């Protein structure tokens with residue numbers, strides 16, 4: 001059985017309220033973190049000196065870094081490489097530069113560009129672009145001649161029908177005006193990708209505040225007060241090339257600034273930028289025109305991205321890399337009207353891409369393939385150039401879902417959790433055997449082999465623990481998967497590891513489940529070890545609830561070891577009930593069942609043991625699983641899938657797996673991979689081993705993709721609808737509940753963010769307010785620290801863009817968990833995305 005990590009979907013109507021319950025109860029201290037876990041709690045002193053980590057140590061400065069710094073370092077190196085390609089520096093030097101700049105990627109890039117990038121010699125060739133030698137492959141140096149402009153003009157879409165295409169973000173817009181393969185421009189482009197054109201108001205505000213804080217631009221300058229929202233509206237509707245009529249008398253179509261350009265030294269930086277524009281042949285007096293009037297886009301870029309000015313001027317020295325920004329100096333209002341109707345028309349298509357907006361085939365350099373380049377991965381397969389299949393825009397996803405799935409059983413994803421050795425694998429292995437899911441010969445083989453190793457009691461566990469290491473060590477390490485059916489459900493079982501070392505795997509499994517089965521060991525002392533003394537019973541229950549699972553079955557296992565004692569069962573139920581309620585489970589959503597995974601008692605049929613029969617007449621484990629409510633499938637929402645595994649497929653495609661959180665996905669759909677926003681085409685779809693033409697929210701699927709390079713896709717990326725993409729941001733606000741922390745959370749606290757399958761170092765950059773745990777009202781603004789069990793609104797800063805959603809939009813992509821030193825210190829929901 002393949003061991004992919006999977007995804008989970010939960011969308012109960014009462015989920016949000018339920019989730020609030022987590023915050024709504026005070027929890028006794030000892031319910032959260034156990035003494036054995038305390039050793040892993042954050043301790044700044046220790047944390048800074050940790051030498052563990054998976055980053056190769058190459059020099060002392062690197063070796064001395066703490067885990068978090070190492071993670072930040074890896075992230076910085078990664079991002080620097082994505083932005084400017086491989087730098088001609090040793091790793092040590094690179095590491096030193098990063099540390100000197102306190103992990104500020106932008107400063108590092110500036111330093112690197114200044115120190116390492118030398119102008120490439122201009123070579124003559126027959127094209128209008130001089131391609132540098134491989135050692136200087138970071139620049140493409142176009143000649144400053146007029147034919148160059150014409151060549152670039154071919155980049156533009158000349159179809160009269162396509163000249164009003166909406167752009168989803170500023171980068172797409174800019175990329176039609178910027179020449180390929182200019183690294184600094186790519187840097188800008190990556191940043192611009194985060195600017196969603198739909199949020200004109202936010203952009204407008206951003207520009208104003210940018211200009212307010214500007215030191216080098218005069219505050220009084222009218223140019224600083226450009227209403228960007230208007231500008232963007234006008235750019236959205238702007239033709240990429242002049243219309244035929246305009247072409248005849250082609251002039252540079254600028255939107256006028258209200259005043260001359262602000263100067264910086266002898267020349268303003270964006271004057272420099274503008275001077276690097278290619279200009280059409282028939283334009284007269286271009287210099288004076290450029291000095292008085294400028295592209296608004298140029299203005300915006302230069303103001304918003306002042307930090308790039310050095311690079312801009314650097315590039316400018318060698319190239320006329322930045323194309324003229326040719327939106328029409330037209331009446332903005334009518335243009336705005338055109339946009340709204342255009343957007344509406346396009347939105348009606350529901351899915352798929354605007355192929356006409358695809359950029360020309362870029363050169364096959366690692367740089368051009370980088371997600372940070374903002375370019376579409378080169379397309380080798382001519383099949384990919386064919387227009388993608390566009391689903392019928394009249395299709396009703398809900399109806400389609402009913403048509404497709406009406407005949408089949410409801411699918412349910414169930415994660416099995418619990419303290420190490422609680423008997424999870426044995427319980428589920430035996431259940432699968434009783435259901436006839438395991439071939440008798442295979443079971444016999446397991447029996448013989450486990451006997452040889454002196455581990456016969458693990459025979460059933462081997463059904464799920466498939467790897468040699470798991471079997472030898474007698475513990476589950478990765479999430480095992482198996483499928484079985486109940487009377488009304490088709491259940492995918494996710495067997496999570498119990499050992500604390502594998503909690504990230506457990507989170508990956510739990511992050512995919514609709515419901516959970518908690519196994520506890522009834523043995524005297526064993527239940528207590530898992531519950532009272534820092535076992536994973538508590539942490540697992542807390543984690544699954546934080547991940548949105550609200551229905552839980554509790555298997556009080558190994559009751560054979562206590563002679564089926566009713567008292568023991570009741571004692572365990574009482575303790576767990578109180579705890580689970582405090583964690584946020586509703587009493588009515590938790591069911592308890594006495595059983596034995598080893599003897600198979602009360603698994604698929606009612607009890608036969610007389611001692612158990614004396615007091616238990618309830619449902620068996622299988623019936624309890626069957627009685628779980630099926631979660632709602634949000635098939636009508638925009639498509640979202642968080643990638644939890646990537647592997648090689650056949651031919652040019654490769655495969656990703658994950659759970660469809662929202663919406664539907666069909667073969668032939670064009671989708672976006674976020675945060676890089678690369679486009680991809682769905683070549684084929686599978687659920688388990690069965691090929692499908694369409695899949696729905698709630699399905700755990702394997703998707704074969706083409707049109708995107710495998711190396712440009714990572715676990716934790718989100719596949720999404722191209723027209724209604726997921727949000728991408730480096731900063732967001734979340735309402736969190738702090739679990740148990742030895743050291744209070746303060747501003748600047750470095751933690752590890754778990755967001756679906758993404759594991760990313762982040763910083764708690766602001767403590768905005770402390771909230772009342774019951775009412776959610778603000779109790780204290782800007783607290784200096786957050787103690788255990790505090791509920792608070794915080795701002796989280798990542799070092800690179802993340803694809804995420806507001807909790808109110810998509811619960812699965814709106815949940816976050818913060819962990820540190822192997823311990824979960826807080827969980828929360830995203831309330832605001834900060835652009």
Ligand SMILES: Nc1nc2c(ncn2[C@@H]2O[C@H](COP(=O)(O)OP(=O)(O)OP(=O)(O)O)[C@@H](O)[C@H]2O)c(=O)[nH]1
Pocket residue numbers: 418419420421422423424425426427457458461474475476477496497498499557558559560561595596597598599
């Ligand atoms: N007596 C008795 N022993 C059991 C029962 N269920 C499991 N065991 C034993 O408990 C030990 C651990 O069982 P596993 O199924 O590997 O436990 P687990 O919870 O899956 O372990 P991890 O996944 O590593 O956390 C094995 O020796 C089993 O034979 C039971 O119902 N009764």
